[in-house]
Amino acid sequence: MLDTYLQILVSGLAMGAIYTLTAKGLFIAHLATHKLNFAQGDFLMIGAFLSMSMMLAGIPVLLTALLVLIAMGLLGWGLERFAIRPLDRFGLGGGGGTYSWILTTAGVGLILQNIAELVWGKSSHYSPPLFSEGRGNVIEIAGINLFAEEILVMGFATVVVVFFYYMLFRSRWGRAVYAVAFNPEAAMLLGIDVRRTVVLVFVLASLLAGVSGILIGPLITIHPHIGLTFTIKALAVAAIGGFSNPLGILIGGLLFGVTEAFSNYYDSAFGDLYPLLFVLIFLAFRPSGLFGETRADVR
Amino acid sequence: MKRFVYILMAIAIGVFPLVVENTFYVYLAQTVAFTSIAVIGLNFLLGLSGQMSLGQAGFYAIGAYASAILATDYGWPLYAAIPFALIVSGIAGALVGLVAMRTRGLYLAMATLAFGFIVEIVAQRWVELTGGTMGLMGVPTLDFGNFRMGPTYFFWAVGFAWLFVQIGSDYIFASRWGRNLLAIKDSESFARTVGLNVPVWRTGVFVLSAVLAGLAGTFFAHQNGFVSSDAFSIQMTLALLVAVVIGGLGRSYGPVLGTVILLAIDEGSASLHNFSLMIYGGILLLVLLGFPEGATGVIRKLVPSGLRRALLVAPSLPVAAPLEEVFSQKRRGESVGLSVEAISKSYSGILAAQNVNLSVAPGTVHALIGPNGAGKSTVINVIAGLYDADSGRIRIGDTDLTKLPAHKRARLGLARTFQNLQLIGSLPVLDNVLLGMECDAQHTGGFLRWLIDPNHERAVRGQAMSILQLFGIEEFAGHYPDDLSYGHRKLVELARAVAQHPKVMLLDEPVAGINTQEVKEIGQGILMLRELGITVLLVEHNMEFVMRVSDRITVLDYGQVIADGVPAEVRANPKVIEAYLGVEGETT
Numbered sequence: 042m043l044d045t046y047l048q049i050l051v052s053g054l055a056m057g058a059i060y061t062l063t064a065k066g067l068f069i070a071h072l073a074t075h076k077l078n079f080a081q082g083d084f085l086m087i088g089a090f091l092s093m094s095m096m097l098a099g100i101p102v103l104l105t106a107l108l109v110l111i112a113m114g115l116l117g118w119g120l121e122r123f124a125i126r127p128l129d130r131f132g133l134g135g136g137g138g139t140y141s142w143i144l145t146t147a148g149v150g151l152i153l154q155n156i157a158e159l160v161w162g163k164s165s166h167y168s169p170p171l172f173s174e175g176r177g178n179v180i181e182i183a184g185i186n187l188f189a190e191e192i193l194v195m196g197f198a199t200v201v202v203v204f205f206y207y208m209l210f211r212s213r214w215g216r217a218v219y220a221v222a223f224n225p226e227a228a229m230l231l232g233i234d235v236r237r238t239v240v241l242v243f244v245l246a247s248l249l250a251g252v253s254g255i256l257i258g259p260l261i262t263i264h265p266h267i268g269l270t271f272t273i274k275a276l277a278v279a280a281i282g283g284f285s286n287p288l289g290i291l292i293g294g295l296l297f298g299v300t301e302a303f304s305n306y307y308d309s310a311f312g313d314l315y316p317l318l319f320v321l322i323f324l325a326f327r328p329s330g331l332f333g334e335t336r337a338d339v340r
Numbered sequence: 341m342k343r344f345v346y347i348l349m350a351i352a353i354g355v356f357p358l359v360v361e362n363t364f365y366v367y368l369a370q371t372v373a374f375t376s377i378a379v380i381g382l383n384f385l386l387g388l389s390g391q392m393s394l395g396q397a398g399f400y401a402i403g404a405y406a407s408a409i410l411a412t413d414y415g416w417p418l419y420a421a422i423p424f425a426l427i428v429s430g431i432a433g434a435l436v437g438l439v440a441m442r443t444r445g446l447y448l449a450m451a452t453l454a455f456g457f458i459v460e461i462v463a464q465r466w467v468e469l470t471g472g473t474m475g476l477m478g479v480p481t482l483d484f485g486n487f488r489m490g491p492t493y494f495f496w497a498v499g500f501a502w503l504f505v506q507i508g509s510d511y512i513f514a515s516r517w518g519r520n521l522l523a524i525k526d527s528e529s530f531a532r533t534v535g536l537n538v539p540v541w542r543t544g545v546f547v548l549s550a551v552l553a554g555l556a557g558t559f560f561a562h563q564n565g566f567v568s569s570d571a572f573s574i575q576m577t578l579a580l581l582v583a584v585v586i587g588g589l590g591r592s593y594g595p596v597l598g599t600v601i602l603l604a605i606d607e608g609s610a611s612l613h614n615f616s617l618m619i620y621g622g623i624l625l626l627v628l629l630g631f632p633e634g635a636t637g638v639i640r641k642l643v644p645s646g647l648r649r650a651l652l653v654a655p656s657l658p659v660a661a662p663l664e665e666v667f668s669q670k671r672r673g674e675s676v677g678l679s680v681e682a683i684s685k686s687y688s689g690i691l692a693a694q695n696v697n698l699s700v701a702p703g704t705v706h707a708l709i710g711p712n713g714a715g716k717s718t719v720i721n722v723i724a725g726l727y728d729a730d731s732g733r734i735r736i737g738d739t740d741l742t743k744l745p746a747h748k749r750a751r752l753g754l755a756r757t758f759q760n761l762q763l764i765g766s767l768p769v770l771d772n773v774l775l776g777m778e779c780d781a782q783h784t785g786g787f788l789r790w791l792i793d794p795n796h797e798r799a800v801r802g803q804a805m806s807i808l809q810l811f812g813i814e815e816f817a818g819h820y821p822d823d824l825s826y827g828h829r830k831l832v833e834l835a836r837a838v839a840q841h842p843k844v845m846l847l848d849e850p851v852a853g854i855n856t857q858e859v860k861e862i863g864q865g866i867l868m869l870r871e872l873g874i875t876v877l878l879v880e881h882n883m884e885f886v887m888r889v890s891d892r893i894t895v896l897d898y899g900q901v902i903a904d905g906v907p908a909e910v911r912a913n914p915k916v917i918e919a920y921l922g923v924e925g926e927t928t
Contacts, residue, residue, distance in 0.1 A: 128628070128629070140449065145624060152621035152622065152625075155616075155617035269457065276453065277454060313461075325439045325442055326442075
């Protein structure tokens with residue numbers, strides 16, 4: 042029994058780590074630009090498919106990862122350049138009002154889904170494992186059998202998260218992001234290339250979706266429409282962290298993953314919906330997230 | 341004019357299914373009619389109140405299932421099942437609206453997206469109730485018991501339902517309802533200070549849009565007699581969004597135009613169903629990036645401006661009402677004072693206002709001054725109700741305001757202007773002033789008056805004009821705030837505040853950043869307020885101005901009152917001089 046619980050816990054943590062990674066992409070873009078990619082989940086889907094195809098074609102894992110990341114970086118750049126930046130010229134009076142970017146990025150998501158349907162078909166696919174020899178490969182830790190792939194995914198995701206925090210808080214680039222987030226004009230006067238920072242932020246967000254896609258391939262079945270659930274879950278996780286607190290996103294992501302794993306275990310029909318409902322109710326009571334502070338709209 | 345257009349539309353709806361032989365076109369027209377209803381709801385939500393919903397398909401699905409299940413499994417007659425389904429969608433809207441009330445923007449988009457997703461999944465998996473993807477069979481169609489004439493009757497039902505909703509939409513766009521929603525969209529703090537209960541309005545719009553989506557859903561269910569969960573995916577939500585954007589967001593006729601275009605594209609590209617997602621995505625990008633004003637915007641550009649002016653029955657600028665009509669003589673004698681007792685306010689440990697006492701005598705101009713960071717804006721915002729005080733009491737006359745939210749204070753006669761102007765950019769100057777008049781306007785019969793009278797707001801518009809005249813800016817009535825100079829915009833804001841018929845007015849830096857001529861004009865404006873019997877509390881840095889217009893001055897420093905008296909006393913007070921200039925001892 043304990044075995045089962047631990048296995049569920051580990052699967053939950055592995056999925057939670059993926060959600061955290063995906064949500065980080067949303068967080069960083071929102072931090073710097075107050076916009077984000079509503080096709081983040083579809084980006085993840087593309088990352089997963091690309092990596093699956095390359096590995097099936099016999100390209101070594103590391104090279105696959107590199108190629109996928111290059112492709113994802115380009116995709117992120119293109120998103121900013123062609124679906125988000127052109128909206129600036131309308132100011133606040135654009136077609137979708139202040140939220141045109143939600144619709145343009147969602148539109149890009151639809152196009153990506155369609156492309157995936159055309160290239161990989163509408164059916165489900167299995168991606169080969171990244172680290173171990175087979176999907177069912179188990180390792181024994183303290184007498185309990187755990188899926189090796191999940192442990193490794195979790196470990197790798199942790200490394201990426203740590204690196205991300207390092208970049209954000211310790212590097213010059215991270216400080217530029219915070220400066221742009223605080224006030225783009227002031228940042229420009231301080232000699233920060235705001236435009237470049239914004240592009241980089243979207244490239245990074247896309248890379249994070251790509252990493253998540255590569256890592257998740259072996260854990261689930263992939264098809265062209267898995268993106269939406271990941272977009273929703275990543276948004277939910279980012280909202281738990283208030284879109285402003287990176288630590289909240291980490292806690293939120295792991296919590297979400299574990300809750301989902303257990304609720305799936307107890308209710309296989311609707312298990313995946315409960316965590317989302319929790320988040321919605323949570324938002325109604327704590328609209329600014331776990332650690333966020335409510336700020337009054339006063340000018 | 342309007343009446344004839346509506347009568348023509350009604351005739352067209354009546355005749356259409358009788359003339360058009362091809363049942364497929366009748367079917368398409370039915371779909372256009374009920375889909376438009378859902379899109380109109382979305383247009384209120386996104387176009388007027390600025391709230392994004394990515395979950396409209398959820399409300400649509402709830403309406404469809406509620407009505408279909410009641411009619412099939414429980415044998416309810418449709419005249420009972422459909423209204424009940426609307427109530428159910430309304431309740432769902434209110435529940436999601438609770439999240440909407442507390443959150444905005446991105447969070448709202450996320451919450452509604454999740455809501456739509458949850459509804460879709462439940463519809464898919466709760467097979468005993470919904471039939472899942474296999475669908476619910478044998479749903480009665482809305483044919484009024486006549487199978488052969490069914491499609492015609494159904495078309496009339498949805499057609500007139502659409503017309504009814506469209507007329508309602510036109511009314512909202514042309515009246516205070518639309519104006520208030522635009523104000524909430526542009527600036528919530530503004531909306532609160534003119535007396536609008538923002539959360540109620542926001543939730544109300546949400547419920548309205550949910551009910552309209554639900555209505556469209558019930559029609560959908562009773563059109564085909566078959567409901568499957570496949571119909572309610574995120575694609576449905578995006579289709580509704582595509583329709584509202586393509587038609588022209590925030591335009592009353594955008595939804596129906598957008599729906600026609602969308603369904604035309606759908607039918608036209610039926611053979612390309614492998615590319616349907618790409619087509620939707622492409623349309624979203626193309627319209628938002630290339631034609632952000634949608635089809636209505638394109639049409640506006642194509643129609644020559646002369647013809648457009650002739651067609652558009654935009655009410656011309658009104659004649660100013662006599663001033664006595666705007667401010668009755670009686671009110672002038674009823675000035676009340678403002679008293680602030682022992683107000684304290686701290687932000688995360690920093691005391692911004694400490695035990696501040698302030699008493700403004702009825703009908704006087706009182707200035708609150710102090711160096712930067714002295715806590716003046718905090719005091720103003722606490723009085724206006726935008727911040728809650730930690731302790732202390734606020735009263736105007738005998739009324740205790742301390743526990744009341746900002747919009748209630750506004751309704752009790754507390755008006756304010758902002759340090760950074762808060763005018764609604766999407767409305768002309770005159771309408772901005774009208775926003776001030778909403779809270780004490782009479783609304784009964786507004787709809788009927790609008791229907792028969794091309795200039796239904798004649799009376800209030802005349803009054804607003806008269807107030808603009810009072811400040812000498814009536815010539816700008818038809819301009820948009822952004823086209824005015826900064827000083828003139830400040831006057832517009834003053835006019836808007838006066839239109840609220842306030843007993844007490846708070847002016848936050850009324851002359852900051854404007855030239856000397858404009859300072860003079862504002863100064864005259866303020867003296868006029870006193871003339872009208874309005875009690876004024878103003879915060880300002882321009883000492884010359886303060887000394888000239890104020891009857892009494894209170895000085896704040898580090899959140900505490902350090903002096904209080906008539907201008908001459910304050911000017912001579914050594915503590916004040918010290919606070920402003922520093923003393924020798926401090927610098928060494």
